[in-house]
Amino acid sequence: MSNAIHLHYEVSGEDFTRAGEASGAVKKRLKSLGYSPDAIRRVAIAMYEAEINMVIHAEGGFCDVDIYPDRVEVLLSDRGPGIPDVEKAMQEGYSTAPANVRSLGFGAGMGLPNIKKYSDEMRIDTTIGVGTKLYLTVRVNQ
Amino acid sequence: MNKYYHSVQLDADRCCGCTNCLKRCPTEAIRVHDGKAKILSERCIDCGECIRICPHHAKKANSNKLEEIIQYKYTVAIPAPALFGQFNNLESIDFVLTGLKQLGFDDVFEVSRAAELVSEATRKLIKENKLKKPIISSACPAVVRLIKIRFPELCDNVMPLLAPIEVAARVARRRAMEKTGLSREQIGIFFISPCPAKVTEIHAPNSTEKSEVDAAIAISKIYPELTQVMDHLREVEPLGQSGLMGIGWATSGGEAAAMLGDKYLAADGIENVIRVLEELEDEHIRGVDFIELNACSGGCVGGVLNVENAYVAQARIQTLRKFLPVSLNHMEDGDLERMLWENELNYDADIFRLDKDIAKAMNMMSEMEEILEGLPHLDCGSCGAPTCRALAEDIVRGKAKETDCIFKLREKIQNVYDQLKGTI
Known part of the structure; x- marks a missing residue:
């Protein structure tokens, strides 16, 4: 479809408190478009978790969002260390987040499992030492 | 009743077209065109922030006048607990209640009494686990309107219980009818209001088809006459029947504390409220059963129709609560059912779409x-x-x-x- 709305955000890795800005901005736009509340919630949560992951593990990155009438596609790309064992990272409760992050209530090992739970499609391309690309799609349930 | 009735209005003569209110409005409901501010009716939640900020006093809140009591055979004043925080050296709320009767009301019924009933009903609903958690208080009408136009996913979390004002009006009218034998139309229920959002709520309620409150008088409007009669009271009637729990609703955290649990959160000030709602929407707030939200900083004592500084009023409320029994009002059979919302809270998708x-x-x-x-x-x-x-x-x-x-x-x-x- 030609008339997708494309949005591009830089997710800063320096300031932890700014994580969640991209998902917040996308949420506001989806409301203006009249997206269903359920889809908005799923996009917001999945994106937020992914943003937090990029900040914790990869010193930030980029977030590209394509909004279509029936779905939202998000690509989160970083130049972080990569994920050594994706299968393990997908397990609930598995986390490699440092203690200072955990003390803020993050790093409970629910990031990737939650992204999977709230999105309709999810794919991870990761290379050690190069970075990670996470694709996710949320469809509007008709 | 008009779907978009608003208490908050513009006084065009005083408006000079500056950008103060424009920048302050939490729902971006104000535009300045041709040198005058204009309120976008469907977006306004009557929080009163524009009234607070306007240096030219061009924003005002419509409310009723005391003289309107002559339209009724029998009148009952139902004062918000914030009213009790407006007076210096107040020993007991009886002075205020007796003063209201001196102004011409036949009887009084504190909204804080109804607040104790609402607290009891909330505790019961939480215990029965019947509501979607976290439960968001429905007592602040500006917050309810905000959720209705901006937070679709949270509409189901709003507690479906009538606000204390509405409960107070219903009890007061029933009692007045029993006592006098008059018909419901002959009785006037007058709310003494700390904010425009509550004035709007009685004209265009969210929770019910028609409010039982007949009129709302701003605290700031009744204050001069009330202090005058209070200074010359010959006798003080023992009218007050609120416990510390009900009076506590005047300030932020009071309603939440009356839940008697520890898994609650109370936020006040419209910007803080919005932040909490955003985080709730994204499911970042966990482990909390009950959420109290007040559009005004400090809670209802911070409403723009008060006369006293919110924090001074808050301190006075603390003093007044001292030595009061915890709660003096308790539910009877059928009360809980009577307090439930008649209307469902539905998201108004058209506003920002x-x-x-x-x-x-x-x-x-x-x-x-x-x-x-x-x-x-x-x-x-x-x-x-x-x-x-x-x-x-x-x-x-x-x-x-x-x-x-x-x-x-x-x-x-x-x-x-x-x-x-x-x-x-």
Whole structure:
């Protein structure tokens, strides 16, 4: 479809408190478009978790969002260390987040499992030492 | 009743078209056109922030007058607990209640009494685990309206219990009818209000078809006469029947504390409320059963229709609560059912949606992003919209034009000038 709305955000890795800005901005736009509340919630949560992951593990990155009438596609790309064992990272409760992050209530090992739970499609391309690309799609349930 | 009735109104003569209210409005409901502010009715939640900020006092809240009591055979004043925080050295709320009767009301019934019933009902509903958690208090009508237009996913979390004002009005009317034998129309229930949102709520309620409150008088309006009679009371009637729990509802955290649990959160001030709602929407707030939200800083004592500084009033409320019994009002059989909302809270998707047709909405949004790119991103408000983004939105909605932006206008004039210069 030609008339997708494309949005591009830089997710800063320096300031932890700014994580969640991209998902917040996308949420506001989806409301203006009249997206269903359920889809908005799923996009917001999945994106937020992914943003937090990029900040914790990869010193930030980029977030590209394509909004279509029936779905939202998000690509989160970083130049972080990569994920050594994706299968393990997908397990609930598995986390490699440092203690200072955990003390803020993050790093409970629910990031990737939650992204999977709230999105309709999810794919991870990761290379050690190069970075990670996470694709996710949320469809509007008709 | 008018779907978009508002207590908050503009006094056009006093408005000088500055940007103070524009920048302050939490729902971007104000535009300045032709040198005057204009309130977008469907977006206004009557929080009163524009009244608070306007240096020219051009924003006002409509409310009723005391003289209107003559329209009824029998009248009952139902004062908000915030009223008790307005007086210096107040020993007991009986002085205020007796004063209200001296002003002409036949009887009084404190809203704080009903608040104790609402607290009991809430505790019961939480215990029975019947509501979606976390439960968001429905007592602040500005917050309820905000959720209704901006937070679709949270509508189901709003506690479906009538606010204490409405419960107080119902109990007061029933008691008055029993006592006097008069019909319901002959009895006038007058709420003494700390804020415009509550005035709006009685004219266009969220929770019920028609409010049992007949009129609302601003605390600031009744205050001068009330203090005068209070200074000359010969006898003080023992009228007060509120416990510390009900009086505590006047300040932020009071309602939440009355839940008698520890898994609660209380936020006050509209910006803080919005932040909490955003985080709730994204499911970042966990482990909390009950959420109290007050649009005004400090809670109801911070309402713009009070006369006293919110924090001074808060301190006085603390003093008044000392040595009071915890609660003096308890539910009877059937009370809980009578307190439930009659209407469901439904999200009003039309308010911020660009168009019903998503393809059209997407085109509008693309256009909007494009226009926004060309704007200066200063959010100066000179165009009459609160932000550059809001102006871009107004342009695609056909309500404004690009040259409303003074920087765009300057650019255009410069272009015309350059072209003309070339032809000479």
